Every structure is written in C-alpha cells, then in structure tokens.
Amino acid sequence: MTAAGPATGHVSAAELAAAAVADVLADLADLHSRGQRAVVVDSPPGAGKSALVVRAAAELASAGQPVMVVAQTNGQVDDLVDRLATAARGMAIGRISGQEYQPVPRVTRHAGVSVAHRVRDLAGCPVMVGTAAKWATVGDGSWPWAIIDEAYQMRSDMLLRIAGRFDRGLFVGDPGQLDPFSTVEIDRWTGLTWDPMQSAVAVLLRNNSDLAVRRLPVSWRLPDSAAPVIAEAFYPFTGFLAGTGPGERRLELATRALGTGPVDEAVQTAAASGWALYELPARQTVRTDGDAVAACVALAGRFLERGAIAYSEQAPGGTPLTAGRIAIGTAHRDQARAVREALPPGLDGITADTANRLQGREYDVVIVLHPLSGRRDATAFHLEAGRLCVLTSRHRHACVVVARAGIPELLDAHPSTEQVHLNVPAKFPDGWEANQAVMAHLERLRVRAL
C-alpha cells in the first residue's frame, strides 16, 4: 500500500498484514512435516482474502504442485481466474465449468486461461479453478493441494463431496459473514461433528481440532471509522485494524444543500463520520415498507446530487462518487426488488441486493435497510450476526442505516431464545449482542426523519 503514511498505525498495519500472509505461506510449506493436512485462514471483511488465494495458488503451482481452487459461485470463480491470470502471467490456468456456463470477457481476455467442462481437457494446467458444485461432479483425479475460498459459506456436505480430490487444503473465509443455509429445516444432525448443515470450516475444525487457524489482521476496505465498530460487534475476540489511518479516507460533498432536511443531514453526518442512522418514525410495517424503501433511494440519490467526492489512498486527488459505487442492502429479496423498482431512471446503476448476494462485494457508500426495521418480532433469521455484518461491512467510505425507531426496544423484548444443544459449540458473536453493539454506536449518529 502507500509507503508515505504516518510512522504509527498505518505502516505497522501494512507490516502486520504482510507478516500474516508470510506466516500462512510458511505454514503451507511445512504443513507436511507437521503431520497436518489443512490450514484455515480467517479473514475479516476486505482483508485481502482473494489476494492471499491468488498468491498461494501461484506459489504452490510454481513449486510444481498442482492446485485445485474452489470458489462458491461462477462470479467468484471468474474473479479469481481474472486475478490469477493477471498476477501470474504465462501460467496455464484451467477454468472448469458446467455445461450452461458462458465464458465472460474478464476470463477470455487472458491467453493463458482455457475453459472446459472436463478435467481431462485441461490437462497440463497447474491451477484449475471451478465452483464447488462443479468440483463435486469430478469423479476421479487427485490434486496435492486445494485452496477453498469463501469456505465459511460452503456447506460441509459439499466439502464431503470434494474432499476425496485433494491431499492438503488451504481454507480461506470470513467467519463473520452469513452461514450457509438449507431449504429444509431439520435438526436431526444437530450436535454431530459432521452435521451437513454446518459450514465446511466448522466441520473440518471439529474433526481435526489440532489444525492451525491463522488470521489476517488488517481490513483494507473498511475505513478507520468503521473497523473498530465492526471488529467490536462481530469479531469480539480477534479484532482487526483498519489499513488506512484517520483522515486518509474522506467523503466530501461538492455542493451545499438548499435549506436543511433530514436526508441532507444524514448524508452530511455519514460523509463526516462514516456512519449515520436515518430513523423513521416507529411503526410496524410489512416487509416491503414503502417509506423505508423511499428513504433508501432518496439517500442514495442525494449522495450523487450533492456531488460527493471520495478521497482515498487509491485516489488521493479524489474521484466523484458514481451510482456504480453505491449499494443498497436488504435482508429479503422482495425488499431488494422493491428498492430496485423504486430507483428512478438516472439511478439504475445503483446495486440493490440482499446480504447473501452482497457477500464479497465492495462499494464506496452503502445504504442498509436494517433487517429489524418495522418488525414486530426479532427472529433468528433477522438477528443473525452474519447478516448485519455483511450489510455494514461492504463500504470503503460511509454507511447509512435506515430503520424504523424502536430497534433497541425490540431487541430488549426479544432476547435470543435459541435452544441450547449438547455437543454444539457456542457460536460467537451472538446476533442479539452484535445488533445491540451496532445500534449503540449508531445511536450517537442518529438523524430523525420528519
């Protein structure tokens, strides 16, 4: 990153991050001698997870060890292929895909990348990249190494299907994000160490308790204003630092508002402090709360109307905020759809999607429709820590949370009532507590809508 930072904080953050990556690579090199078969790397939001995957794949491949790289979606695979091909020019990369897949330009523009449906058509590629679902259909062959990206989002039954293909594995993922889910609700496997509903990493660690778990200590995405809040709420025992120091990321509004309204006030608060809570009057609403949807769209639009300019270590001279760099995040698909339908023609470049689909994405400004807004109850789904964590950790500059008033009271009225099961390790952070922590921070940056 930038070399000319202040002597404290920033430089040491970069050094810390480099040391952590070096540790992981050293682990991979001497894993065999320690009699272990896997390394797990926990990564907070935007901590260079993909960069680590790319680097590890390139190093292993150049040391003559074929690697299978596993990601969860075709989009993630394409991103990895693109980054790998850029980082390791000249290396042959195989992109293994399903029958339906249409190669995208960011894959086909690299000469070293071949795309095929079958492994034998990719013979000679030291690195092969594919989705977990595709790898599960590969019936034979064996790789000395596998790198599994977003391993906390992969279900353990998927790991069971691909684990026979590799000897040793590097599992990389963010433990704070959403757990994988199933369309069936059933508790017959609760407490088993191989519960297929758990994430791949949870099962791996329960069956191999001696494995080393490494951590990436620095988030390059989250600004200095967000890292401590997110770390305290969602990574209470491990924490992480922001890669940039105070004032290094700024969001400035080029124009002044005529008069003042709550929307402008929220936009200014977010630009100045990195966060704002735009609070609508308390009310129980249907999931697609029309007022809240309109508020999300108005806030997003106002950032653009006010000519927001983002100053960061990547663009010290500032770049104007564009619609493509703004996202509106929701809990449910119908809410995302309502937001998308409400976006006026000029703003249709804004991404509106659910927490599940925003995982792994990055924007300059994110507007969050709070999962508990307007609700009468707080269910496990809406309390899930991972959901709020994904929504509030996608931004490089500012995050505005839109919510009906009364969420702390709702939380107080609905403490977690999940059953406690034998043989199930307690999961931290608790969603209820994480929600309270985020609300406690936002309380101070609250703007009341009229």
Add this chain to the structure above:
Amino acid sequence: MTTLTSLARAQAVATGMAQPVCTVRHVHVSDRPLVLIPLALAGEANAPLAAMVGDDPLAGRLLVVSQPRNRDRRFAFAAEFADIVVSYIEGYYSSVQTVPGGRGQEDRTRFADAPQVLVPNPACIGFVRLLGRSTRFRRPSGEYAVDPAVPVLGRWLSFLAERAEHPGSCLLLAATDAVALHWASGQSPVEDLNLAALMGWVSPPAGMTGAEAAAAGEDPVTWPPAGPATDPTFDNEVLARLIAACDLPDDDARARNRAESALQAALAAQVAPTWRLMWQAIGLLRGMPPGSRVAARWDADKDAFTSYAGYLRDDGPPQPRRDSAVAAARRLNWLERAQASYAAQRAFDDSLVMAEYRLSGEAFAGTVTAAEPDRLDSSGKRRKLRPLITVVTEDSPRIDQGATLVSPSRPSQQARVISVSAAPVQPVPAARRPLAVVLELAGGMGRALTPESGSVPEPGEWLCYTTLTDSYQPQGSFPDRAETPWTHGGPPPDYVPADEDASEAWS
C-alpha cells in the same frame, strides 16, 4: 410468512373465520387411516402414559400404562400397542400392484396401498420417533427380553417418523400441519399447534365465530391437550392420585383393578375430545378435491413402504441411532430435492399457491399475444423446432433473460426467456405497465419440424409460467461410507449389533 398468507390471516381475524389458502387438497387422506393420540407422563423422557389408537371412529382402543415409571409396564404397553399398529401396517401386505417400468426397465410390483398414521400435532410425531428409538433396538431374547413384536414396532415407528421428515410424504401426518396447510387462521403459527383452537377457527360449532371457538378450544377442561403433553392441573389433581392408587401391592387385586379402571376412565375422558376432533379434521380434508399430483406423491410413499417391508423381511438391522457423515449428506441432498419438487408440485396444482410465487416474482401469468409456431432454429447442425410466443403480463416477474421456465399446464415443455420488455401501451389504462415476455419453446411438440396441433399456445390463451421446476433432479454424488474423508472424521467403524444399543441416557 408471505404477503398472501399474512393477508389471509388478517382477513381471518377481521371476519372471525379461517380463510382457505389452497383451492385443492395437497395431502393424501387414506380410506382407512390409523389415528393415534399418544399421551406421555410429565417429567419422564418420552414415557408412554396412554394411547388412543384405531382406524374406526367408533372403535378406538385406549391403552394405558398404569405406572409409566415402571420399565416392564412400558414395554408391556409397547407389545400391546405393537399388536394393533403392526397388524394394521401388515394388513397392507395383502394386495400388490404392478408398475410398468419405463425406458427399458422391467415391470415391478409394489403394495397397492400403504398405511397412513395420523397424529394430532408435530410433537406427537416426535413422540412416535422416540418411542421407535426406544423399542427398535430391544431384543426378544437375552437379558430384559421383550415381546418379539416390540422391535418390529420400533422399526416401523422409526420408518414412519423418518418418512415424516420427507416433504410431501403422507405416511405419518400431524393433523394441525395438514389443516394449517390449507387454511389460514386468525392466530399465530404457534397457536395453530393446538388442534382444538385451530379446528375452532376452521369449523366452529353453530352459533360461534372461529375466534370464539378457538378461545373456547384453549380451555383444558373441555378440550384437554391433544398430547403427548397432558394438562398440568389434571396431572396434579387427578393423575398423580390415580397412579399412586395403582401402585398397590399385588395381593389386593380388587382394589388395584378398581384403581386401574378409574385411571382408564380418567384418561379416556382426556383423549375423547381429541379423538372426535381428529376424525372431524379427517372429514374436513376429505371434503376437498385432491390436487392432481397428490396421487403421484402417494405412489412414492407406497414405494417407500414396499421397500422397507422388503428390508424387514430380509432381516435388515434397525435404523442406526445417528446418520454417518455420508448418510447425513445423502439424506440432506434427498430432502432438499424432495422439498423443491414438493413446492413446485403444490404450485402447479393450485392457482392460489402459485399466486404466492406470482407475487414474489418467481412466476407470472398473462395472455399470449403473438405466436410463431413454425419457427425453426437452424444455427446448429440440425434444424430444430423452436417456436416463439409473446406473453403480456401485468405481474412483475423477477426473471432473467435466458432463464428456463415451465407452465403448469404444459409441464413437458421448456420455455427460455428471450426478452422482457415493456408492452405497447394498452388501450385500457392498467394499474401497472404490462410487460411483454418473449419465450422460446422446446419439447412437447412431437418429433416433426411442425408442431402437433395444440402443442404451441395460441394467441388469446391465458398461461402461467414459473421458474419452479418439477423435472427430475439428479442425485448428488457422494463418496462411499468406507471412503469418508479425513475432513469428516474418516470412515466410521462398521455397525455390530450389541445389547448396549438399546440403552439411552434417558430411558
């Protein structure tokens, strides 16, 4: 809860009557179901106290355990219970049917019908599961020998309870689930677990609204709990005294008989109202026309029943207490496929269920405005018949270009989305701007390059298209049990039946 069921519940509150959320029945109801109302003793893990069981509304049998804390009496109860349940199940061995094998497979036979056990609520399914678990490992010889029927009962109960996890299966059903699937009451889903309250909403007695009947249904004196838990006041004031009276020493046989009859009478009064409600619920469900895909799902139940009967005949070991890593993953895969198929079948059968998907954007309905039935795709080596149709809809589908859709009325024909655009402005102002969806059709039109008549929708036809699919989904590939990978603890040891199998921390 979806918008439509929320609305139906709100309407139920406003009108005081449960609102139908289905137009057809989605569960199979047997001509001769076995109704089972189990009661358990409070404070003991799954200790049977009584069971009312029978396939005739006028001739239910009440079995009572006079001292549920006594293990011998529990298993004596299990033997008596097995006699009824196993003979009911084995009654279905008598008649078989032949299923023609498609695509070069041989014909096979299966039992012509299958047993159906109905219990009041999901907690009773849990009771069946645990009773199965506590009996299936027992043995008819050796220490603590039990009646030979007991382990057979255990296996059948375990089979039924496992099958109840399978979406769309009707071998073991909870009445509250079956009723709540078809009606929205004006109370919460938790309150719907009370059969008396739910039935109050759905069919209140004359002169009462559903809300009043539901409130009356919560009085444990007139409507004792439907099991397996009993009413705590009944436990304290009636049951405790009667059970203590049954605990008399053997020499006073007359006093004990008297006490046992009193206990029997008290428990009969506890289950009698639920027994009537169960048959009322069955009558209610029978009164609805069945969905067209219900029979096919029941056929799958018959196959499962036939297959397990064969397994028992071959002396297969009892179901393991826990699934191994591979078995768990396989089962989850199987359940998820069944869930998707069940959801699609219900929507295909029922326009009111489909309306939920139309609201959520996973389906749309509209009128065919244009059709090119003879269009050929000659981009490949061989020309293929690929008609185009345009459907104009006022729904707001959330469907991507290139997605494959199916229409419930033409399930064998796939429709690929070519484009979605705003339809030309209609002469009649519509609430929202209609969309024109252009679809490319494949399949279900015969083998020639001109479609069979009626196989391509014609302009003016009203059609529904959805992303839901009921087509065959291949099973995932899983390693063999002996190749369970290191990430999941390695291969498990082979199962060797042992006496300790039957011991439980709670039994």
